[in-house]
Amino acid sequence: MSASPRGALLSGESPLVVVVGAGGVGKTTLAAALGLRSARRGRDTLVMTFDPSLRLKDALGVTDEARDREVPVAVPVGETAGAGDDGGRAGTLEASLLDPRRTFDRLVERYAPDEAARRRILENRFYRHLAGTLSGVLEYMAVERLFEVSREGRYQQIVLDTPPTRQALDFLEAPARIVGFLESGALKLALRDWFDDEGHLKAATGWKFLDRKIEHLLDRVIGLEFLREMLEFFQAFGPLYDGFRERASEVEELLKSRRTRFVLVAGPGEERIPDTLFFARRLQDAGYSLGPIVVNRVHPSFPDQEDPSDQDDQNQRFTGGEPAGPVCTPDGRTLFAWLGAQDHRGLEQLRGLVHAEQPVVGLPLQAEEPTDLEALDALGSELLRRLEGETVLVDAARHPR
Amino acid sequence: MTETPRHASDTPADAPDPGLHRAGFLVVTGKGGVGKSAVTATLGRTIARRGKRTLAIEVDPRENLHQLLGTPPSGGEILDAGDGLFVQHLKPRAVVDRVIEERVRLGAVVRKVQSSPVYQHFVDGCPGLKELAVLEHARRLLTERRFDTVILDAPATGHGVSLLRAPQVVAEAVGEGPFGRIAREIAELVADPGRCGVVIVTQAEEMPVQEARELAAMLDEQLDRRPDLLVVNGLYPPMPREDDGAAAHSPDAPDASDALFDLWRRRRAINRRELERLADSWPGEMVGLPLLPISRGPALVAALGACWLSDPQRALGSVGRRPRAQGGVL
Numbered sequence: 236m237s238a239s240p241r242g243a244l245l246s247g248e249s250p251l252v253v254v255v256g257a258g259g260v261g262k263t264t265l266a267a268a269l270g271l272r273s274a275r276r277g278r279d280t281l282v283m284t285f286d287p288s289l290r291l292k293d294a295l296g297v298t299d300e301a302r303d304r305e306v307p308v309a310v311p312v313g314e315t316a317g318a319g320d321d322g323g324r325a326g327t328l329e330a331s332l333l334d335p336r337r338t339f340d341r342l343v344e345r346y347a348p349d350e351a352a353r354r355r356i357l358e359n360r361f362y363r364h365l366a367g368t369l370s371g372v373l374e375y376m377a378v379e380r381l382f383e384v385s386r387e388g389r390y391q392q393i394v395l396d397t398p399p400t401r402q403a404l405d406f407l408e409a410p411a412r413i414v415g416f417l418e419s420g421a422l423k424l425a426l427r428d429w430f431d432d433e434g435h436l437k438a439a440t441g442w443k444f445l446d447r448k449i450e451h452l453l454d455r456v457i458g459l460e461f462l463r464e465m466l467e468f469f470q471a472f473g474p475l476y477d478g479f480r481e482r483a484s485e486v487e488e489l490l491k492s493r494r495t496r497f498v499l500v501a502g503p504g505e506e507r508i509p510d511t512l513f514f515a516r517r518l519q520d521a522g523y524s525l526g527p528i529v530v531n532r533v534h535p536s537f538p539d540q541e542d543p544s545d546q547d548d549q550n551q552r553f554t555g556g557e558p559a560g561p562v563c564t565p566d567g568r569t570l571f572a573w574l575g576a577q578d579h580r581g582l583e584q585l586r587g588l589v590h591a592e593q594p595v596v597g598l599p600l601q602a603e604e605p606t607d608l609e610a611l612d613a614l615g616s617e618l619l620r621r622l623e624g625e626t627v628l629v630d631a632a633r634h635p636r
Numbered sequence: 637m638t639e640t641p642r643h644a645s646d647t648p649a650d651a652p653d654p655g656l657h658r659a660g661f662l663v664v665t666g667k668g669g670v671g672k673s674a675v676t677a678t679l680g681r682t683i684a685r686r687g688k689r690t691l692a693i694e695v696d697p698r699e700n701l702h703q704l705l706g707t708p709p710s711g712g713e714i715l716d717a718g719d720g721l722f723v724q725h726l727k728p729r730a731v732v733d734r735v736i737e738e739r740v741r742l743g744a745v746v747r748k749v750q751s752s753p754v755y756q757h758f759v760d761g762c763p764g765l766k767e768l769a770v771l772e773h774a775r776r777l778l779t780e781r782r783f784d785t786v787i788l789d790a791p792a793t794g795h796g797v798s799l800l801r802a803p804q805v806v807a808e809a810v811g812e813g814p815f816g817r818i819a820r821e822i823a824e825l826v827a828d829p830g831r832c833g834v835v836i837v838t839q840a841e842e843m844p845v846q847e848a849r850e851l852a853a854m855l856d857e858q859l860d861r862r863p864d865l866l867v868v869n870g871l872y873p874p875m876p877r878e879d880d881g882a883a884a885h886s887p888d889a890p891d892a893s894d895a896l897f898d899l900w901r902r903r904r905a906i907n908r909r910e911l912e913r914l915a916d917s918w919p920g921e922m923v924g925l926p927l928l929p930i931s932r933g934p935a936l937v938a939a940l941g942a943c944w945l946s947d948p949q950r951a952l953g954s955v956g957r958r959p960r961a962q963g964g965v966l
Binding site for chain 1: 667698872929932
């Protein structure tokens with residue numbers, strides 16, 4: 236049973252907020268804005284992001300140093316110096332950039348039983364070339380870092396940005412997939428002694444004919460040499476598995492905790508709705524606590540705008556192959572009226588399609604992306620104002636702990 | 637416009653993409669949300685209209701191209717979208733199975749192996765395998781001459797370059813062996829600008845531009861090649877009084893206090909700034925496409941095609957450069 240989406244977002248009720256959504260919808264910026272607001276509300280906060288824009292990195296004042304450790308961000312103080320929003324102390328804000336490859340290397344160094352095992356893994360051709368892009372491993376490594384940080388307990392609030400991918404749920408499913416892989420027969424098979432002393436594939440089934448076929452198939456598809464390297468990698472990695480599996484289970488537990496809240500960020504417009512719904516449903520089906528859906532960059536509607544439908548009809552009729560100059564330089568007022576209408580229609584449709592209790596908030600297209608902390612803070616305030624305007628604070632009885 | 641061109645090189649119609657029609661295989665890359673599918677559809681229609689039998693391939697969990705081309709969902713089949721254009725939606729897993737079946741003719745044993753959990757984990761986990769299979773599928777369609785042009789709408793992964801790099805990475809990692817040979821064949825195709833064109837789609841906004849520049853740099857570093865075309869999608873129209881001469885047809889001056897004009901002006905300013913940033917690092921060909929008040933569908937593709945062909949510089953305002961056929965170093 237997952238928590239109600241209407242709990243307060245930045246509070247002790249949800250110490251971990253995970254920002255998810257398709258690529259290019261502004262997740263990273265919103266995650267940073269939420270983190271900043273959290274700190275200004277007096278909570279010690281960490282923002283973990285993947286791939287922020289240079290502008291956002293500049294705004295936060297973080298460098299590549301944040302790939303190795305959490306770095307402090309100078310939070311602008313309110314009118315009363317040193318005070319948070321509530322008149323208390325302002326919280327600290329730290330930022331880290333998630334670098335899966337470095338995390339993976341660190342993990343190998345930590346868990347390898349001895350120097351020889353460590354070197355066998357790090358120097359394995361399969362690891363060097365491929366492990367960094369192994370499906371699920373990259374995503375898993377990011378979660379791994381989250382786990383480390385959350386266990387240290389240094390922060391009251393963690394805001395986690397997720398990798399920019401169309402299938403962002405891959406990221407969430409990574410721990411389960413790794414556990415599934417570790418528990419499947421695949422690993423046991425890999426850990427078997429596959430090659431005999433002469434380098435031939437040992438019998439797999441006991442049926443000579445089938446064994447020869449399998450060896451033939453493997454050789455034709457991937458080549459036995461490559462297979463040997465891969466098996467060596469898994470064998471070298473063997474001693475690490477137990478620690479891995481345990482942690483993967485704990486990470487999954489953390490992500491599925493009722494106290495972990497997911498914010499789904501979506502792009503505007505009717506055409507994005509199926510993606511957004513798909514995302515929301517999969518999150519909920521998988522047992523994650525979906526908080527608000529934020530439809531970002533909604534073109535605003537301006538008063539006294541003409542009804543764009545006529546223009547739309549006219550354009551709908553345009554199907555010819557002839558160049559049509561005016562079509563290519565639409566009048567700005569017409570275009571903005573059309574975009575505003577389309578984005579608001581999309582927002583309303585989405586509201587009609589989700590559960591009645593599910594908050595869906597629109598965040599208007601900003602004239603500029605935030606370039607400094609003040610602008611980021613303003614964006615965060617705007618988002619929270621809209622979120623909390625819709626949020627009913629749930630009483631403690633419904634949410635024990 | 638003149639009548640339908642027989643040879644693209646004789647007409648203005650080919651001005652927007654010299655070189656692109658030579659490469660039989662086009663890979664359209666870019667981050668999600670920049671309009672990659674719309675550009676793929678537009679490019680497909682434009683090339684097919686020149687008399688090339690063209691297939692647009694999409695690899696994505698959800699189908700998009702059919703909506704833009706006005707066909708039913710492909711469900712994995714090759715569907716006729718009219719005027720010489722065909723469309724196919726691929727599920728990478730199915731392509732891996734098919735490629736293995738085709739290249740490894742072992743009959744019943746193959747099915748037995750494919751249904752085992754070890755194989756399933758191998759296909760899911762083996763990096764580059766799905767990418768390789770998709771590229772191999774496209775390569776085969778071209779070698780068998782079933783199509784003159786195959787356009788691949790690359791999946792919106794972290795970086796589009798990972799698809800293009802997959803064959804090389806696999807070839808290096810696998811070394812010798814048949815799998816490595818396939819990988820090397822495809823790596824050669826991808827590295828050959830005469831056979832494979834790379835189109836980067838972006839928007840004139842900070843993150844997409846940064847990513848387009850990174851993608852171009854990675855292509856240069858890792859594949860020793862440049863993208864053939866940069867498409868800047870979703871440009872806001874020029875302001876009525878913008879200093880690019882567009883004022884002529886809009887006599888009424890905007891009121892500076894008007895919120896609409898303020899948003900328009902500032903989004904347009906971002907477009908201009910980012911276009912300049914692109915033009916600074918990108919000496920090759922660039923096509924700008926306008927943001928249009930047209931719903932996603934065949935009408936949008938037709939309009940984008942018309943804008944592309946009528947004047948590639950139109951949507952760029954005063955910022956765009958005249959295209960140059962040869963690109964320099966980024």
